Amino acid sequence: MCRCCSVLLVTRRTGGAKAVRLIRSRILHWPTDQWHQPEYFEDGILLIEAGRVLDLGPAERFMTEGLDVTRCEHYPTRLVLPGFIDPHLHFPQVDVMASFGAQLLDWLNDYTFPAEARYSDPVFAAAAAESFLDLQLRHGTTSAFAFCTSHRHSVEALFCAAERRQLRMVAGKVLMDQNAPDAILDTAESGAQDSEDLIRTWHGRGRLGYALTPRFSGTSSSAQLQKTGLLAQQYPSVWLQTHLSENLAEIAWIKSVHPQYQDYLQTYEAHGLVPKGALFGHCIHLTESETERLADAGGVAVFCPSSNLFLGSGLMPFEALQAAGVDLAIASDIGGGTSLSMLKTLADAYKVCQLRQYVLHPFEAFYRITRGNARATALEGFIGDFRVGQEADFVMIDPECVPLVARRVQSAKDLQGELFIYMTLGDEQLIVETSILGEPAYRTSAS
Template sequence: MPADTCAYRASLFHLIDDPGLDGPPSSDAFEWFEDGILLISQGRVLALGAAADLLPVLPAGLSLTHWPDSLIVPGFIDAHIHFPQLDVIASYGEQLLEWLNNYTFPAEQRFSDAGYAEATADVFLDELLRCGTTSAMVFCTVHPASAEALFSAAERRNLRLVAGKVLMDRHAPAGLCDTPESGDRESRELIERWHGRGRLEYAVTPRFAATSTPEQLRLAGRLLADYPGLPMQTHLAESLAEIDWTLRLYPDRRDYLDVYDHYGLLRERSVFAHCVHIDDDARRRIADAGATAAFCPTSNTFLGSGLFDLHAAREAGIQVSLATDVGGGTSVSMLQTMAEAYKVTQLRGRSLNPFQAFYLATLGNARALGLDTHVGNLQPGREADFVVLDRHATPLLARKDALAKSLQDILFNLIILGDDRAVRATHIAGRCGYQRPESSRHEGRPC
């Protein structure tokens, strides 16, 4: 056993395959050790198993951290989030297009200041870690300095992050517009500097079709051709008004998705946020391309955009990811996002079992972003990104946990009643990135 090995004891749960949408999952889709040990060495998972099996063979003097009443799971992965919109969260009273103009664009103009971008990047990443999120696919602003700030802050924390500078050359304030040529040049410079550096990847990032000219989308497609395997992120069919506007701007395209397809943006490792208002034909084309639909439940309900049809997407063969979409989304917590996803499926007359919810937030998102050879579960050899969830973080969680009769009950309690308070610790490549003050547990007493 390597000299730097550390052991962590708690309940352990992770997915090793898709557990399915309906009914109980097969036993080969997940591993659960009610009293388990996770062994970490050199930033990677060395082994995991039942404490009864591993404790007798651990070397004397090995560092062992014990978290009673807690559940270790893989670090959460957020498939779509805007770091410049952290201060836009909880902005009242608008739907998508008005919300962009009245709240988002004014906030994003501040990121022309490199110092402001750097300070916000630190706050943003610290908030992710506080909520148990260890990887994310992130929108920056149109300013190269915003991407530089985020990548630098992520590198200091050794985070696995996918991000990109926004491409946007029309229908926005002048301070938020690039040109097709400058957007292409700045993206290439950022790719050369950051893509593949440490645990970082660059994503080509047109905001959405309406805010890019055909020439800019053409050059975005050329970027993907020139850098094979590069991810791409954008928005698709979030609101009905957005769809109507886009089709007026691109009258020669048969539908919204065809705009992206025409310019070479519909492909593997393309992540289309929202996909609320798409038909069966568009679902088939997304699935055939190996692209991903990012399910953003809190922003879709908060902005009144609509209800994503998870079951239709999955039944069409689309790879679906789960995302907070802050600042349209209302929480950085993936636990709260899972809870809202459950409610959206309920409103559509179906359900979301807790195994599938955790799959979407961990291994499923890793697969959707092309990161599953690195993160997403706790199999030996994976990078040791994990989060410790406190099953007794609040009095009500503790009470419900005492009544839990199965792993499904434990997971569902954390989804519906959990939030950032349930995150006891977050580890990045085996090192602690966040530790909740134990004094904050059950803080406050009735007067």
């Protein structure tokens, strides 16, 4: 029996609406890691059963197989894509976005640390988590890797809110026991204990995952880094996320804090904090040796173009790291980043790459924020594309929502040109629906 016929049987048996969803639209995804080979259906049908992809293909095939296409929700002018994945952001920093006049270290001291101190209040943290996730969905982001604050309940607040929304979300308590205001410091002992308790409570619970999260090595003592490395060994299925080589002044400061190490990366290596798949935000100013060692270890360099431009940190050598065999991801890095929209993040990524004489193709760009980011974060078995069995998180883009975009799309010569318009002129206004496990979690009033 074909999957189409199976859907008809399930629909009749269950009454259909909640168990099965049939979307007919223009549909695009990358079923493999060959970014130049997307799978695109000008008139496609996406079948979703119990939150997972049951089938995908051209509408003509389904009609031939006997599907009554009047059962489908039909959106002929929209584009359906897998939900966007943001692999590096700071959920408490929404309130410091667009803060004026500082580079990284001053920006942290003047804006970020005071804002994060507010999360000592559990009620405030809970309300902030709810608002943050609503914003994420509005912007088309269905999964993220989030830095919380050093307060354990900031993580609990985000996980509780994500669990209610059934989001695939990875987050961690920031570990920092030195070189910051007392209000946001933990200790090596309390940070390790809180992290372990959070791992045991939340990691692998539903669609949630935990990431060990030293902010960066300058705000952690050797004792804290050592304890974090032991946790990484004890719980190998958890992720690790931190920062690396973002800003020249930061690199010099790290050297003064940990003078015994030859370079920034070694402050992590010496404590077992470069496991395969570890996520390192920025990686702008790596030495040749650091680049080689990061590639050999299987670490991931997370490109944060908006933040790097806003804070004047530099231009990540995206093409050089890729050529060196370093795995790459692309992220918003709010609040240094200036938008929660992964479309606007791609606009900045394109400009940074242009300045480095690398052309970021629209197919590569959209691959990166869907399947590419899923692969970089070891989530490609769950999200990032529409292969059969994948979790059905997706977004719908409607160019008619933005008059300038609608005008430009009319003259687009092909899909490549259309995508480039979205990543250059687009933002959250283009997102008319964000669905989680096949069910709408955000819809515009017009949709």
